Amino acid sequence: MNNDYSTITTADGIVDAAKTLGNKYGPFRVAVAAAEDDDVLKACSEAAGKGFARFTLFGSKAKLESIILEHKIVATDFEIVDTKDANESAHKAAEAADKGKADLIQKGFLSTSALLKTVLSRDFNLRAADTINHVAVLGIPGYHKLLGITDGGMVVKPTFEQKVVMINNSVKLFQCLGYETPKVAVSAPVDYIHPKFPATTEAAQLTAMNKDGLIPNCEIYGPITFDAATSRDVALGRGIMNYVAGDADIFLVDSIEECNIISKTLILLSPATFAGVIVGARVPVSLVSRTDTAHNKLASIAVACLLSHHLKNMKSAA
Amino acid sequence: MILKSFADIEKAAREKIVDPVLIAFVEPHEPNLIRAIDRAFNNQLVKPVLIGDEKSIMDAATEAEIEVRGWELVRSPEPNYSAYQALELIRDNKVNGICKGVFGVKDFLSLLFERKLGFRISKNLVSGQLVFRNAKLDRLVIVSDPVVNPGPEMMDLVDILNSSVNLAHRLGMVIPKVALLAAVEVIYPQMPVTIVDAVISKMVDKGQIRNCLVDGPLSMDVALMADAAKDKGAKGEVAGRAEVLIGPNLATSYGIYKALTMFTESEIGVLLTGGKVPAVVTSTNDTPDTKYNSLVLAALCKPAA
Numbered sequence: 140m141n142n143d144y145s146t147i148t149t150a151d152g153i154v155d156a157a158k159t160l161g162n163k164y165g166p167f168r169v170a171v172a173a174a175e176d177d178d179v180l181k182a183c184s185e186a187a188g189k190g191f192a193r194f195t196l197f198g199s200k201a202k203l204e205s206i207i208l209e210h211k212i213v214a215t216d217f218e219i220v221d222t223k224d225a226n227e228s229a230h231k232a233a234e235a236a237d238k239g240k241a242d243l244i245q246k247g248f249l250s251t252s253a254l255l256k257t258v259l260s261r262d263f264n265l266r267a268a269d270t271i272n273h274v275a276v277l278g279i280p281g282y283h284k285l286l287g288i289t290d291g292g293m294v295v296k297p298t299f300e301q302k303v304v305m306i307n308n309s310v311k312l313f314q315c316l317g318y319e320t321p322k323v324a325v326s327a328p329v330d331y332i333h334p335k336f337p338a339t340t341e342a343a344q345l346t347a348m349n350k351d352g353l354i355p356n357c358e359i360y361g362p363i364t365f366d367a368a369t370s371r372d373v374a375l376g377r378g379i380m381n382y383v384a385g386d387a388d389i390f391l392v393d394s395i396e397e398c399n400i401i402s403k404t405l406i407l408l409s410p411a412t413f414a415g416v417i418v419g420a421r422v423p424v425s426l427v428s429r430t431d432t433a434h435n436k437l438a439s440i441a442v443a444c445l446l447s448h449h450l451k452n453m454k455s456a457a
Numbered sequence: 458m459i460l461k462s463f464a465d466i467e468k469a470a471r472e473k474i475v476d477p478v479l480i481a482f483v484e485p486h487e488p489n490l491i492r493a494i495d496r497a498f499n500n501q502l503v504k505p506v507l508i509g510d511e512k513s514i515m516d517a518a519t520e521a522e523i524e525v526r527g528w529e530l531v532r533s534p535e536p537n538y539s540a541y542q543a544l545e546l547i548r549d550n551k552v553n554g555i556c557k558g559v560f561g562v563k564d565f566l567s568l569l570f571e572r573k574l575g576f577r578i579s580k581n582l583v584s585g586q587l588v589f590r591n592a593k594l595d596r597l598v599i600v601s602d603p604v605v606n607p608g609p610e611m612m613d614l615v616d617i618l619n620s621s622v623n624l625a626h627r628l629g630m631v632i633p634k635v636a637l638l639a640a641v642e643v644i645y646p647q648m649p650v651t652i653v654d655a656v657i658s659k660m661v662d663k664g665q666i667r668n669c670l671v672d673g674p675l676s677m678d679v680a681l682m683a684d685a686a687k688d689k690g691a692k693g694e695v696a697g698r699a700e701v702l703i704g705p706n707l708a709t710s711y712g713i714y715k716a717l718t719m720f721t722e723s724e725i726g727v728l729l730t731g732g733k734v735p736a737v738v739t740s741t742n743d744t745p746d747t748k749y750n751s752l753v754l755a756a757l758c759k760p761a762a
Contacts, residue, residue, distance in 0.1 A: 281720045291640060295648050328607040328708040329563070336607060338708070364708075366715035366742070373742050396650050396705045399640035401712035403677035408591045408721045430678060430685050 146317035148285055150278040150412035150438045153316070154189065157441035160448050161191030166216075167444040169425075170241035172232035172257075173225040174198040176248035177210045178429050182436035183245065187216040189437070192444060195220060195235065197228035198247065225249040229257040236422045237263040242447040245440065246426040251293070251417075258420055270294065270304040271419030273426075274312055274389075275402045276442055278412040282369060287313055287321075287389040291398030292426075293417065299341050302391060303354060306345070308418040309389045310357045312442075315449030323349075324368035324387035325361025326397065330377060338362060338393040345391075358383055365390065365401060406435075414438035416446060423447050459629040460597060462590050463724045463750050466628065470502055470757040477504040478553045478756045480737075481543035483565070484536050485558035486513035487741065488521035493748035495523045502756040506531060506552055508539040536560055540568045547734055548575025554755045556737035565738060566605065569729075576732045582606070582616035583731040585738070586624050587714050588754060591723040594681065599625055599633075599701045603710035604729060604738055611653050614703060615666060618657070620730045621701045622669045627757055636680035636699035637673025638709065642691055650674065650705045670694050673703070718743065726750030734760060 143163060144156040161167060171183060174196035180203075186192045193216050196203055200221035207214045222228045229249060235241040236258070246254050259266045273292030276285050289309050294301060306323055313321035325342035332339045342361030349359035360383035367374040371385030392398040405411040413435045417424040425443035427436040460466050477498070485491065485507050491514075497503035507514055508531040518525045533539040540560070546552040555576070557565045569576045570583065577583070585604025590597050601621045606613055618635060625633035637654035644651045654673030661671045672695035678685035679696050686697030704710030717723045725747045729736035735755040739748050 279720050295640075326708060326712075328706065328711070331563075364715070365712045366719060366740075370719060370742070373740075376741055393708060394650075394706070395640040395648065396638065397709040397712060400638055400677045400704065400709050401716055404713050404716045405720060407678055407681060408593055408717065408723065410593075411720070430688050 144317065148283070150414055150434070153276070153414055153438050153445065154441045157191040157444045158189055160444065164448070166191055166193045167242045167447060168240065169194045169243055169245050169440070170232035170235040171196045171198075171245040171247050172254055173228040173247040173249040175202045175206060177206050177212070178436075179245065179247045179427060180206060180212050180214075181210065182427055182433065182440060183217070184212045184214060185433065185437050186440045188213065192440060194218070194245070195241065197222050197232045199223070225253065226257070229254050230262070233258045233263050233265060237265055241422070242451075243423045243425060243443045245443075246424060251426060255417070255424070258424065265421045267421045268304050268308055268419040270297075270301045270308070271417055272305045272308055273415060273417050274309050275398075276312070276316070276414045276416070277402060277405055279405055279409055280411065284388065285316060286369065286387065288398055288402050289389070289391060291392070291395055291402050292415065293395075295395045297393070299344065302341060302345060303348070304419065306354055306357065306359065306389070306391060309391070311449065311453070312416065312418050312446055313388050314356070315445045318388050321357045321388040322383040322386055323357050323359045323389045323391055324363050324383050325359060326365065326368070326390060326392045327362030328364075330363050330367055330379065332362065360384060361391075412438060414442040416443045418446065421450065423450070461595075462597065463726065463753065466750075466757060467500070467502075467753050469629070470753050471500065474502060474756060474759070477501050478759045479504050479506060479551070480554035480556055480752070480755060481506045481508060481546050481552045482556045483539045483543045483558050484509040484560050485556070486510065486517040487559050488517050489743075489745045490558055490748055491518050491521040491523050492745040493752055494528075495521075496749050497752040497756070498528070503752055505529065506546065508533050508542050509536075509558065510534070537568065540565065541574070544568070544574040544576055546575075552734065553759045554734045554736070556752065556755070557739070559741065562604075562738060562740070569732070569736065576734070576736070578733045581731045582613060582620070583729055584617045584620045585710075586621055586728050586730055587710070588624070588628070588726045588728070588750075589717055589723045591717070591721060596700060597628055598681070598699070599628075600710055600713050601701070601703055602707060603704070603714040604727065605707070607707045609706065611656065614653065615657060615660065616731075618666065618671070618701075618703050621703065624728070624730060624758065625701055626668070630700050633669045633700050634695040634698050635669050635671045635701040635703060636675040636695050637671065637703050638677060638680065638705060639674030640676060641674060642676055642679050642689060644674065653705070669701070672696060675699070677702075718747065724750060726754045728754040728758060730758065
């Protein structure tokens with residue numbers, strides 16, 4: 140599938156793989172929408188320092204220069220495109236991606252919804268899937284591989300149809316991390332089917348559709364709870380005999396709260412490393428939160444780079 | 458005094474308890490559970506009543522290298538019968554706690570909740586209370602409900618909150634700080650959880666919820682971490698200092714429970730409250746420490762005579 144790196148199991152591995160690709164094919168071109176944010180600029184500067192990405196900043200030139208000066212940000216690899224407001228920044232960043240001048244979009248100082256509205260508007264041909272979702276890729280000490288968990292940032296309460304698309308989007312992301320046929324565990328409050336809990340019947344349906352080849356390129360199993368999805372012992376103890384149980388790559392969750400809160404528990408108290416990316420558009424959209432560590436911000440940019448490379452390869456192979 | 462760790466809880470329980478608390482153990486033929494019982498027995502916190510197949514229990518004790526001496530044993534040919542016997546002991550006020558052994562959680566809970574038997578009292582909502590201590594935090598934190606109620610409605614969440622506050626009081630938190638968890642810290646109509654949380658918060662101002670401070674919606678990081686609360690500009694007494702976390706549904710709270718157990722170095726105990734006596738319903742995979750901590754919580758929460 141790719142010969143440039145093997146299956147990635149840690150957050151450091153994500154950054155290393157981005158460096159490998161950057162060295163081989165040239166740095167990734169990142170369009171930063173509304174770049175007037177010192178935290179985002181610091182993360183960009185660090186990625187540029189690692190040599191795997193080059194940044195075009197869309198924003199007020201005067202403001203950007205003063206932030207760079209005030210925070211002593213190394214900005215040698217930054218190109219600045221002067222814009223009058225966040226709307227114009229988003230529009231121009233999306234345009235750059237649409238015209239193939241940028242490989243991915245980095246969110247700056249504007250709301251996620253405003254950015255995505257522009258990116259997915261009819262002005263551009265960047266819409267790929269009907270639903271776009273946020274995937275948190277977690278490197279959890281004690282788990283033997285990366286765990287993708289979705290969606291804790293965008294889709295509030297996914298419908299059944301949205302779950303299908305979210306699986307497809309997330310599978311592409313995990314393929315780019317070297318997981319050829321990702322294992323998708325579908326979460327529910329209990330691990331048996333009960334009509335009182337729609338999450339359990341939907342999970343069973345997704346599993347059945349996967350068996351019938353209707354959701355390809357992955358192995359799906361559910362309903363299953365978090366512990367059985369990530370521990371073979373727990374799964375076997377409950378009589379769950381399935382490849383996915385205890386070895387999940389992707390954990391598809393039934394609500395934004397469940398996903399957000401479980402991933403934050405792991406990030407805050409484990410401590411797990413975290414890389415977040417929005418999938419489902421023709422180019423990945425990377426976003427970092429103010430409270431993320433520098434390490435996690437760098438990993439978020441790197442994972443978006445890997446995905447953009449993978450999406451381009453898929454396109455040229457098609 | 459506010460308790461800061463499970464060592465503190467153990468100490469408080471020992472000071473409070475005059476005689477060891479009688480707890481009925483249903484099908485306890487599991488070495489880790491036997492170890493936990495032995496420790497609680499030696500510390501004079503628990504006096505066990507084991508209910509199940511004698512040989513299986515003795516085999517588990519042998520495997521755990523523990524001598525079962527001075528423990529009461531009630532022979533039972535069959536798991537459901539064991540549970541019924543435990544529930545009769547509760548009904549007849551013969552024991553002050555119940556603990557699940559090798560028994561499916563789902564089946565155990567449905568027996569426990571059968572209305573005609575001894576555990577359930579009036580219309581009280583029974584809920585699961587997780588207590589944990591992690592080195593990243595300077596305090597004990599309660600999380601609810603990771604065991605019983607799959608999709609609590611607003612007033613169920615209020616009942617769960619009140620149960621958590623009762624437990625918090627026993628842990629020495631005089632006015633516990635309660636965070637209602639959501640994905641965000643603000644109220645968005647498109648996220649119904651945030652509206653429910655906001656309404657419950659308002660019930661405190663109206664005097665409908667007492668003896669605690671409540672704020673919600675709050676995200677996990679803002680609720681727990683002072684840094685995150687400061688970074689995100691969250692105001693109020695609860696943000697960054699929460700002692701009780703109320704999850705919006707079971708899948709979320711269960712996820713916290715299992716994420717903590719499997720992937721963090723945390724001390725953990727779990728208790729079901731709201732029944733006639735405290736119930737311990739840990740998972741088979743929980744460590745002996747978690748099982749022991751849960752028994753200590755049960756001893757501390759023994760109903761007043």
